[in-house]
Amino acid sequence: MLLSTDLDKYMLPCYSKRVLGMDCPGCGLQRSVAFLLEGEFVQAFYMYPAIYPMLLFFGFVLVNIFVEFKYATKIISILGIATVALVLINYFLKFV
Structure with missing residues (x-):
């Protein structure tokens, strides 16, 4: 490549x-x-399939530093869980 x-x-x-x-x-x-x-x-x-949820996660955390959102904790948790889940799913699928 x-x-x-x-x-x-x-x-x-x-x-x-x-x-x-x-x-x-x-x-x-x-x-x-x-x-x-x-x-x-x-x-x-x-x-790397988790790249987009990871970018959303870090982007939201960065924006949340300057602008407070009402449900920021829930959004960060959901994006974090989605990112970790995709990383692990991608990792396990490499071995299948």
């Missing part, structure tokens, strides 16, 4: 994969962000 902006030169290696020989739950996140930066939104999803 070649990224047109050569971002792959600056990516951190996965030590779980290097030492244990198996992916970690975060494998693919860096490449997914690189695809997002290049405008390849579908490829970003295929690389």
Whole structure:
């Protein structure tokens, strides 16, 4: 996989994969962000399906610092649970 902006030169290696020989739950996140930066939104999803709920989660938390929402705690909880669930589902599906 070649990224047109050569971002792959600056990516951190996965030590779980290097030492244990198996992916970690975060494998693919860096490449997914690189695809997002290049405008390849579908490829970003295929690389790491939890990227969009994760962006929503961090985006909402950041906005909530400056603007208070009535149900912020519930929204943050739901987005956090959805993100963790998608990370774990993606991780387990890699082994199937």
